[in-house]
Amino acid sequence: MMLAAGTDPWRWQPHPEVWVLVVGIVLVGGYGVRVIAPKVVPPGQVAVTRRQKAWFLGAVVLLWLAADWPMHDIGEQYLYSVHMVQHLLISFVVAPMFLMATPEWLARLVLLDDGVVSKWIRRLARPVPAAVIFNALVIFLHWQGAVSESVENGPFHFAMHVLLFASALLMWTPVVGPLPEMRISLPARMVYLFLQSIVPTVPGAWLTFAQNPVYRVYDRSYRLWNVGVIDDQQAAGAIMKILGGFYLWIIIIVLFFRWAGAAERDDRNLHPVVTPDAAPEASGDAIVPDGLTYEQVAEEFDRLGPAPREPVPGGRAPDDQPD
Numbered sequence: 001m002m003l004a005a006g007t008d009p010w011r012w013q014p015h016p017e018v019w020v021l022v023v024g025i026v027l028v029g030g031y032g033v034r035v036i037a038p039k040v041v042p043p044g045q046v047a048v049t050r051r052q053k054a055w056f057l058g059a060v061v062l063l064w065l066a067a068d069w070p071m072h073d074i075g076e077q078y079l080y081s082v083h084m085v086q087h088l089l090i091s092f093v094v095a096p097m098f099l100m101a102t103p104e105w106l107a108r109l110v111l112l113d114d115g116v117v118s119k120w121i122r123r124l125a126r127p128v129p130a131a132v133i134f135n136a137l138v139i140f141l142h143w144q145g146a147v148s149e150s151v152e153n154g155p156f157h158f159a160m161h162v163l164l165f166a167s168a169l170l171m172w173t174p175v176v177g178p179l180p181e182m183r184i185s186l187p188a189r190m191v192y193l194f195l196q197s198i199v200p201t202v203p204g205a206w207l208t209f210a211q212n213p214v215y216r217v218y219d220r221s222y223r224l225w226n227v228g229v230i231d232d233q234q235a236a237g238a239i240m241k242i243l244g245g246f247y248l249w250i251i252i253i254v255l256f257f258r259w260a261g262a263a264e265r266d267d268r269n270l271h272p273v274v275t276p277d278a279a280p281e282a283s284g285d286a287i288v289p290d291g292l293t294y295e296q297v298a299e300e301f302d303r304l305g306p307a308p309r310e311p312v313p314g315g316r317a318p319d320d321q322p323d
Contacts, residue, residue, distance in 0.1 A: 009074050009224050017158055018067045022060060029056055032106055041105055048103055055101035063094045067161065076151055078224040080215060081235040087141070088244055090161060091134070095168035096176050107178035125173040127184060127192055134171035135199045137163060142203040144215060151217045171196070175251075186259035190252050197248040204241030207233045 037047035065071060066089040075083035111118050124130060140146055141160060150157040174184045174192060184192065206214070210233060213219045219229045227235075 009078050010070065013069050013073055015068050015072060018064065018072070021067070022064045025060060025063075036106070036109070037103075040109060047105070052101045052103060055097050059094050059097035059101060062089055062097070066090055066094065074224065076157060078218075078220070078222075079227060079232050080147075080218045081227075081232050081239055084236040084239045086161075087138075087164060088239065088247075090165050091138075091168035091171075092244060092247055095165055096172040099169065099172055099176050099178060102178040104178050104180075111179065111182075121170075122182070125170045125177070125182060127174045127188070130167075130170040130173065131192070131196065134167040135196075137167050138200065139203060142207075147215045148217045186255050186262070190255050190259070193248050193252050193255075197245045197252075200244055201241050204237045204244075207237030208241065209237075210234075 033048050041047045066086050071082060071086060075086045111121055124133065141150075141164065146160070150160055173182055175189050177183050183189075211230070213229045214233055218232065223229070
């Protein structure tokens with residue numbers, strides 16, 4: 001059956017603002033590597049590693065897929081659950097990938113100058129203000145008025161996605177930021193991400209257990225894939241609560257093993273295991289190996305022989321008795 005105009009989710013729609021954004025990011029990245037890097041990176045030092053290039057390419061591709069047709073149009077006009085996937089990709093995946101793609105020299109050049117913008121970024125990228133800003137924006141984006149305006153107002157929708165991406169960069173900087181001095185310790189990162197996984201459960205549970213349509217703007221007569229409006233918003237809540245939380249918990253587990261491995265290496269460095277073969281002979285220090293048996297001690301005494309007897313006054317040994 002042919003769908004009426006405006007009800008075909010697969011009808012291609014151009015989004016030049018997305019193309020300009022993606023192309024601009026690629027051009028800025030290329031300019032930084034080809035023009036700025038030779039001026040600030042010392043000769044012989046790698047400006048951008050292969051891993052950073054891979055993170056950058058993956059981030060650009062995912063950003064383009066999340067912000068362009070068809071995901072953008074389906075999420076904006078038909079399924080709120082797809083809109084939720086957009087938000088998770090932009091804030092939980094794309095943002096940290098861009099941070100891991102940023103070379104340290106570029107971050108120092110941008111963030112450590114005396115400009116007003118750089119100072120404010122450094123202040124807002126601390127754990128507490130970054131978490132408050134990001135989660136406040138997430139809660140605002142789930143307000144009925146904000147959702148309705150995003151669906152009916154294209155520029156507002158685009159601006160909200162830009163703000164979400166910017167706040168996500170602030171939120172992830174203490175975890176995977178390019179500057180070591182702006183990252184917190186591994187245990188602190190685990191606690192930080194644990195708290196991040198708790199806040200989204202509030203709107204997620206609200207969507208999951210709601211029995212009536214929360215967002216009337218998604219209550220349309222045409223249902224894509226025959227997904228009902230209640231099922232759609234419950235799926236959105238599950239994506240936010242379960243999928244987003246599961247993703248953060250995977251990162252927490254990875255950080256835990258990194259922290260445990262680093263602690264084990266530090267313990268080995270502080271308490272090295274010395275073997276008899278590795279003992280320096282010239283030092284003269286006797287090192288007794290663990291697990292020494294009685295037979296080994298007896299053999300060593302037999303090899304050394306009896307201890308010499310001490311002389312007594314008069315030049316006689318204690319056992320030398322006159323006949």
